[in-house]
Amino acid sequence: MQNAKHLSQKGLTVWRIYGLIQTLVLLLLAVGVGAFNYFFFETTWIYVVAVTILILLGVAIIGIIPNVRWKRWRYEVREHEIEYQHGLFVIKRTIIPMVRVQHVDSEQGPILRNYHLASIHISTAATQHTIPFLNEQEAEAMRMRISELARVAEDDV
Structure with a gap:
């Protein structure tokens, strides 16, 4: 593709907003699983695992993936x-x-x-x-x- 164009730079911000929305949905699911676990099983290690996974997913979905997607779109x-x-x-x-x-x-x-x-x-x-x-x-x-x-x-x- 000789004269290929990139998407608008503002698209990065929109992908990040979409990632933030996805992360918030995951956060709500994690809170629900955590509440279920707390009331029925009373174990705390699952909170640490869920928060760690959520932080890693949030960094990937909001910070890394939009940059890669934008650089690859032509x-x-x-x-x-x-x-x-x-x-x-x-x-x-x-x-x-x-x-x-x-x-x-x-x-x-x-x-x-x-x-x-x-x-x-x-x-x-x-x-x-x-x-x-x-x-x-x-x-x-x-x-x-x-x-x-x-x-x-x-x-x-």
Whole structure:
């Protein structure tokens, strides 16, 4: 991918927020298991194990994984295809021919809206592809460009 682009730097912050939410859910589960253990088994070593695991998972989910994901995400929109790749151990590289594109949507939830980001969803007959965390203006321009290129590619066939 010669002219590949990265996702927005703000995407790192959004991934960290998602990680924080996941960690809080895990914390609630750990508190529930701890309360169950305290009332029925009265052992304290399980608290130490649960807190240690939760701290390690929190550091990974909030601190490490978003950086790795951001560094590995690349995308490129060319005249005849869209290409993107991501992954650490298993690198997934996808090429979507423009003639296969049926429609393109942009999506923006409350967290993305707060950071002025949007995700692009590209639909073909059989699959759905997503390019996350693009700046709002870039996402809208990309959506329009892909729609235009797909229309031109369809006319050529």
